[in-house]
Amino acid sequence: xxxDLCCDEKCVHEDIVHKVEHHLPNDETLxxxxxxxxxxxxxxxxxxxxxxxxxxxxxxxxxxxxxLTQSAISHQLRVLKSAKLVKARRSGKTxxxxxxxxxxxLIINQGMEHILE
Amino acid sequence: xxxDLCCDEKCVHEDIVHKVEHHLPNDETLxxxxxxxxxxxxxxxxxxxxxxxxxxxxxxxxxxxxxLTQSAISHQLRVLKSAKLVKARRSGKTxxxxxxxxxxxLIINQGMEHILE
DNA sequence: CTTTCATATGAACAAGTGTTCATATGTTTA
DNA sequence: TAAACATATGAACACTTGTTCATATGAAAG
Numbered sequence: 001x002x003x004d005l006c007c008d009e010k011c012v013h014e015d016i017v018h019k020v021e022h023h024l025p026n027d028e029t030l031x032x033x034x035x036x037x038x039x040x041x042x043x044x045x046x047x048x049x050x051x052x053x054x055x056x057x058x059x060x061x062x063x064x065x066x067x068l069t070q071s072a073i074s075h076q077l078r079v080l081k082s083a084k085l086v087k088a089r090r091s092g093k094t095x096x097x098x099x100x101x102x103x104x105x106l107i108i109n110q111g112m113e114h115i116l117e
Numbered sequence: 118x119x120x121d122l123c124c125d126e127k128c129v130h131e132d133i134v135h136k137v138e139h140h141l142p143n144d145e146t147l148x149x150x151x152x153x154x155x156x157x158x159x160x161x162x163x164x165x166x167x168x169x170x171x172x173x174x175x176x177x178x179x180x181x182x183x184x185l186t187q188s189a190i191s192h193q194l195r196v197l198k199s200a201k202l203v204k205a206r207r208s209g210k211t212x213x214x215x216x217x218x219x220x221x222x223l224i225i226n227q228g229m230e231h232i233l234e
Numbered sequence: 235c236t237t238t239c240a241t242a243t244g245a246a247c248a249a250g251t252g253t254t255c256a257t258a259t260g261t262t263t264a
Numbered sequence: 265t266a267a268a269c270a271t272a273t274g275a276a277c278a279c280t281t282g283t284t285c286a287t288a289t290g291a292a293a294g
Contacts, residue, residue: 017182020171024164025229031160031224032232038158042282047141054137059241065134070154072283074242084231088208093240093291103231108150108226114201114220115149159252176271189253191272210261210270 039083040107043077044068048068049104052086056098128218129182156200165214166221169203173215212219 009054022108024030047066051057057065059065063073087102089096101103141147156162164183168174174182180190194214197203202221206213214221 016172016174017178020168020174020182020291023171024167027160029232030167030227032161033157033228033232034160034163036156036228036232037163038281040159041151041155043144043148044282046147046151046154050141050147051137054140057133057137061134065137070241071243071285078242092237092292095241100278103227103234107224107227107231110220110224111150111153112146112264115146115153115222117220155251161252186254187271188255188273191270192252195272207261207271210268212271 036083039079039085039109042076043079044072048073048080049085049099049108050078052097052099053105055090056096058094058096062097085106136226151199156196157228159193161189162197163225165190165193165197166202166216166225169214169216170222173206173213175211175213179214 025033040049040066044066048062049066050061051065057072058069059077062077066073077086077088080090081097086097087100089098138171142150157166160181165179166180169180176190176194177187179194180187183190194205195204198214201217203214204217206215
C-alpha cells in the first residue's frame, strides 16, 4: 500500500486528500446521484426514454415497439417513474407515459455526444 | 395484452409505433449509451470522478480518501478509463488519474441538477 | 354484476457487478 | 541484482438486477 509519501517532487497527497474531502458532496447525495445514473444504465430503459422523446405512449405500445412483455415494460416504467424521469396520465383503461421534464433529454444527449466523439 | 386498439379517441398506436421505430438510434448505439451511464451508476465511481474535479490524484490517495482498498480503486479506474472518462499519466512508480474531458463534468452536473430539484 | 382488457405487482431465476484477497507487473533505489 | 513500493490483474464471493410467469387491480362495455 501507499505509505503517505509515495512520490517525489510531484507530490500532492495529504493536502489534496483533505482539500478534496471538503469539496465532496455528502455521501447521501452522491449515492442518490449514482442511483439516478443507474436508471439510465439499462438499454431497455434508454429505449423507452428515446421513444418518449417523440410522443407520449401507452404501456402496450412500448412493449410492442421493443418486443418485450407488457410486464417487463411496466416494471421498467415503475423504475423510471420513481426516479421522476417519466410521468403517467390515465385515460380510461390506458395509461400514457411521457417524459417528466427536459433534464432527461439533456442528460441523454450529453451522454450521446460522449459516445459519438 | 394490448390488442392493436386499446383506446378510443386518444388512440396513437400503429402510427406512433412506426414513427418512433424510424427515429430510434440503432440498437448498438443505444446499448453503448446505456453502458456509458452504467459507469456513472456506482457511488464509488461517482466519488472518484468528483474527487478528480478538484485535481489529478494517484491511486493510493483516492483509496485513502474513499476508505477502500487500492485494489478496489484500481479496478474502478480501469472501468472509468475504458469508458474514456478518465486518463492516466505515469510519473515514476505513481500513476496520476484525471478527467478525460469536460463531458464528464457536464453529465454529472446535469444529473445533480435533476436530483436537487 | 360479469366479462374484457390494460396495467400493476410478486415470486423466482439467470446473469451481471463490486469488493476483497492473493499475487503479478513494473519502476525506483540501495 | 535485490528489495521496496505503487499499481494492475485474476479468482471467488455476496449482492444486485432484469426478465418472465402467474396473478391481482382497476376501468369500461355488455
